[in-house]
Amino acid sequence: MAARRVARDWRHGRLAWGFEIAMPDEPARPAAPELLPPNRMPKRGKAGSERGRVALWHAVAHIEFVAIDLALDMAGRFGAQMGPEFVSDFLDIAAEEAMHFALIDRHLRKMGSFYGALPAHSGLWDAAHETRHDVAARLAVVPMVLEARGLDVTPAMLDRVKAGGDQIGARLLSRILDDEIRHVRTGVKHFVACAQNADQPADSLWKSLVQLHFRGQIKKPFNDSARRSAGLPLDWYSGLVPLRTSVITHPREAAGGIRPSQT
Ligand SMILES: [Fe+2]
Ligand SMILES: [Fe+2]
Numbered sequence: 215m216a217a218r219r220v221a222r223d224w225r226h227g228r229l230a231w232g233f234e235i236a237m238p239d240e241p242a243r244p245a246a247p248e249l250l251p252p253n254r255m256p257k258r259g260k261a262g263s264e265r266g267r268v269a270l271w272h273a274v275a276h277i278e279f280v281a282i283d284l285a286l287d288m289a290g291r292f293g294a295q296m297g298p299e300f301v302s303d304f305l306d307i308a309a310e311e312a313m314h315f316a317l318i319d320r321h322l323r324k325m326g327s328f329y330g331a332l333p334a335h336s337g338l339w340d341a342a343h344e345t346r347h348d349v350a351a352r353l354a355v356v357p358m359v360l361e362a363r364g365l366d367v368t369p370a371m372l373d374r375v376k377a378g379g380d381q382i383g384a385r386l387l388s389r390i391l392d393d394e395i396r397h398v399r400t401g402v403k404h405f406v407a408c409a410q411n412a413d414q415p416a417d418s419l420w421k422s423l424v425q426l427h428f429r430g431q432i433k434k435p436f437n438d439s440a441r442r443s444a445g446l447p448l449d450w451y452s453g454l455v456p457l458r459t460s461v462i463t464h465p466r467e468a469a470g471g472i473r474p475s476q477t
Pocket of ligand 2: 281311361393394397
């Protein structure tokens with residue numbers, strides 16, 4: 215896959231340090247899946263039904279697909295100002311997202327489906343577009359809110375997948391969770407560096423950027439141990455929880471919650 219080749223070429227010194235070509239506002243998309251706004255997305259089918267399972271994995275495949283573009287856009291858009299370590303980190307992430315996508319697409323195919331067979335959520339690029347002019351804002355929102363949200367919703371999804379007897383799916387999700395912890399950690403590392411360069415306290419800068427650029431809510435329940443492993447301090451995000459919090463208790467809702475626009 216192209217993302218993995220780019221990461222390999224970069225690691226082997228086969229790519230020049232050049233950022234003259236502007237990144238597109240929207241990445242190219244394949245003809246399928248059809249992208250629909252959240253309120254036009256078809257119902258996923260009953261939890262535990264074959265249709266529900268395929269819809270769930272299709273939604274996850276779409277998140278991973280967009281995650282490839284998010285990581286490449288991060289490297290291409292902000293690499294010149296942030297330097298070689300930043301580029302290396304986000305090209306490695308792009309390669310991992312491509313691996314996640316390939317594994318999930320293979321899983322879908324074993325279920326008789328494939329990525330593109332169903333419509334997908336059109337809003338996953340919104341946060342990238344919103345933060346296209348500011349690397350600190352992009353880091354604050356994409357890895358540190360949206361990918362961190364993925365850490366929160368994965369345990370409930372994992373329970374649901376295990377309960378359905380899908381051992382391969384459960385192994386896939388566990389592996390992805392480990393990788394995503396690293397992705398969030400990478401985001402935190404570069405965000406803290408941005409804050410230091412701007413001579414601002416990282417926690418208050420993060421909060422103000424999230425409040426400015428993220429339209430959703432930072433919702434409980436949090437996967438505090440995964441967030442801690444990723445280097446996200448509890449007192450940063452707990453301070454952003456509105457007084458009236460909604461607690462996700464139903465696994466179906468949790469799985470839906472992985473969609474960044476709902477976070
Ligand atoms: Fe991923
Ligand atoms: Fe990721």
